[in-house]
Amino acid sequence: MPTITSYPGVYVEEIPSNARTITTVTTSVTAFVGHTKWGPLNTPVRITSFADFEQRFGGLTARSAVGYAVHQFFANGGRIAVVVRVSRSGSGEAACVRLHSDDDREDCPVLAVHAKAPGVWGNGLHVAVDHDTADPEETFTLRVADSRGGAHEVFTGLSLDPEHGRYAETVVNAGSALIRAEVLDEGRPAASGTVSKEFGDELPDLDVELTARIGEVERDFTLHDPDHDGPAPTTLVELALLLERKLRALPDAPGKRGFADAEVVAFGKRLQIVAGSTDPCDEVRFSGECAGDLGLDETVNPPVFPLEGGEDGDPPGPRDLIGDPAAKTGIQALRDVDDVNLLALPELADHESTEDVLAVISAADRLCRERRIFQLVDAPSSWGGVEAARAGISAFDPVRSDHAGLYFPHLQLPDPLTGRIRAFPPCGAVAGVIARTDTERGVWKAPAGTEAKVVGVRSLSVPLSDRENGLLNPLGVNCLRAFPVVGPLVWGARTLAGSDSADSEWKYLPVRRLALHVEESLRRGLQWAVFEPNDDQLWQQIRLNAAGFLHDLFRRGAFQGGTPREAYFVKCDSDTTSEADIARGVVNVVVGIAPVKPAEFVVVTIQQMTGQPEV
Structure with missing residues (x-):
């Protein structure tokens, strides 16, 4: 903006440069x-x-x-x-699991969880559900794990109600790289593991004997021993911590972590007890005279719900x-x-x-x-x-x-x-x-020659001699050769249009790829010119930008010639853009380059010098 002068003195202002940098694009993705x-x-x-x-x-x-x-x-x-x-097309199956409702309806799937793509890989996925959310009576959390790749995803506060802001299909399908959710019915999926009954405001007597079973392993324990455990829990959260500590202290079967990594979570007025393994058979079951009073045997589900049925395409x-x-x-x-x-x-x-x-x-x-x-x-x-x-x-x-x-x-x-x-x-x-x-x-350098070594290759399926290479090269076939000491190399740099009979101007691969590189770089680098006033000032800026980009390539050896004039030109003026073009909103830029062509044949002439007179 113009400088506002108010006092005698020297004012300094900065103005943007007319030159815009054209950034080179990638070449080998x-x-x-x-x-x-x-x-x-x-x-x-x-x-x-x-x-x-x-x-x-x-x-x-x-x-x-x-x-x-x-x-x-x-x-x-x-x-x-x-x-x-x-x-x-039509082959392969995506692994899937259907999660059932947490109410009294039997055999009522409410949510289907599919692997994101077909394949047996999906059989390594498993999901876990809990209701430990801000609204534990209406929403749920879905946890996804990949037992093979180790990836984990968590989606909290989900609902099966399409009007809810955290509708399961919308949230999961937009955010997951592993699964796709499909809502089948209203309600809410049952939680993983064992879910207790609702506890009242006051907890029952906890000085009771219980038997916990995970898989085939049973262990007896006292839920709360006043002589060793201190004061009895007074809140559900304290009870969850106590029960988790008791379960983790129980000995596991050899190689198992069902008890050692067990988790107990309090949500709403209930407890959720989940075995520490991902084996669907490791359900947590409680028995004993007081298990029913505590409601620890009300709902029993696997610790995780595995996806099954995936088939490779x-x-x-x-x-x-x-x-x-x-x-x-x-x-x-x-x-x-x-x-x-x-x-x-x-x-x-x-x-x-x-x-x-x-x-x-x-x-x-x-x-x-x-x-x-x-x-x-x-x-x-x-x-x-x-x-x-x-x-x-x-x-x-x-x-x-x-x-x-x-x-x-x-x-x-x-x-x-x-x-x-x-x-x-x-x-x-x-x-x-x-x-x-x-x-x-x-x-602009041909990807061939002694620098183009192919790493890790023992040999080639067809060893080629110089004569055999000479039969294929004129046909536009890029040969791979194996030479003593240096090993396997790429020994050709022609396009498929580069046979001698075709006589194409795009005979050589580095020439074609350099032209594609220049075209794409200029296309992106001149986007700023769209909708600018189509006049001499715009043409001058375009010439300056394009010439700066091409000059950098010239300095790096991409073009022939000893001077920029011999290597490239950029023309954008009234000769390239007529009044009719301006009326149609067109500006024409003409760019010419002189690419370096590879030295495909190196001819060495040797002459024997004899009988030279002595000086």
């Missing part, structure tokens, strides 16, 4: 789409380590090529991945991988995900139908063009040699895209599950190599 052991279906999940993958998707399984690809991605230098779990077919753009399933789930740069579909390598594989690659290519993603295509596992590869590559002619690169052959390395050597599609390891190269050198 890799999306893996396919079957996993468990996890949310058709939901993109961002992970930063294989430990994250194990926690969210269950780790390695022999039925999932995705798990191994993710493992190899992080082993070779990958940093961020996005995983989309896909299963065959079958690996996805081609239609499942392609997905539905409207429902955002399969690869279409990536449409709303920012910062995905590479796409890997490792399950395609073992698919028998070439027609189905090409259909998936074609659908993925449409997505890649829309979202500026580069697809890593695995050579089919049926390519057992160079001649098979030369014969089979012609089938990929319909999907020869500059947004994809094909890699051959497969990798031979130990299976972490069995320790045996087996073949794996290379896309996961190649994505890791690309990520490592981007970090160390930049997106």
Whole structure:
């Protein structure tokens, strides 16, 4: 705002700079789409380590090529991945448990708790219910635990009344990563464990003998011994603490913690006693002459309610991988995900139908063009040699895209599950190599050569010689080679459109990926210009911003030329934006770059010098 002058002197004010920084976008975030052991279906999940993958998707399984690809991605230098779990339509079941009412109605389920996604993983979930809330007569607390992954969730003050502010379906389904709630009837689910009768304002005589049974173990004890326990409890909370202390002092069966970790909670005018184990058979039962008087045998439930019936889904077919753009399933789930740069579909390598594989690659290519993603295509596992590869590559002619690169052959390395050597599609390891190269050198450096080592690989399924490599490279097949001393390497950097016969300007993978990087960075970095006055001042600011971004890439070695003028240009003025464009609300920016192309062939000429005259 303008400075208001009121006294003679020097006034200082700050004005914002006209230059806006264009931030470079990511280059090597890799999306893996396919079957996993468990996890949310058709939901993109961002992970930063294989430990994250194990926690969210269950780790390695022999039925999932995705798990191994993710493992190899992080082993070779990958940093961020996005995983989309896909299963065959109609297959798999979500584990479930139905919780019954706490009133006198028999066999009346009021709340169904489902695992968030299908799979046997859901059989490891269990829920516990208590009524220890601010309104213990109307609401309840639901506790969820995953016995395999160790995750825990707690939802307090829930109600089965749709008009209540803490309606169970709304609260749980919006906040849980493990379960989905379905209200079946009105009422309230019964609490876990043993729930006593309602106590009056005055507690009964507690100097009584009781027998507590958890599972198959029975133990006798005195509830309150005046000679050892001091004054008798006068409140329900004090009684809960006393009973909990007494139960925990009782000896357990070997290896059990039913008594040792027992919990007793007072809510309203009742007690809830829960065994310290998660075995549904460990119900807490009380007996003795005074058990009925104390109401400790009124309602007996398991300490937890386990979810059951989960079944794994079958690996996805081609239609499942392609997905539905409207429902955002399969690869279409990536449409709303920012910062995905590479796409890997490792399950395609073992698919028998070439027609189905090409259909998936074609659908993925449409997505890649829309979202500026580069697809890593695995050579089919049926390519057992160079001649098979030369014969089979012609089938990929319909999907020869500059947004994809094909890699051959497969990798031979130990299976972490069995320790045996087996073949794996290379896309996961190649994505890791690309990520490592981007970090160390930049997106303009070809992810190939002696620096592109593939970590953990024992050998390649098809060893290639120089001559054999020379037969495949002109066809747009990126070969993996094993050299003495250095070991397995990525030894190709062409797009699928990079065959010599195609003569494409996007022949080389680093050129294509650099262009995608520049396009996306400029698209995001110039958002500020939308709705600004379309005049000379705006054009000048756009030129300044775009040129600053490109000059930084030039200094880092992304472009050819010894001067900025030789490396790039930005044009945005009255020549690019006419009066008609201005009338239509359009500003045109023309950007040109001279990318550095890889030295694919290094030719050394040697001449023998003989008969030189002596000076």
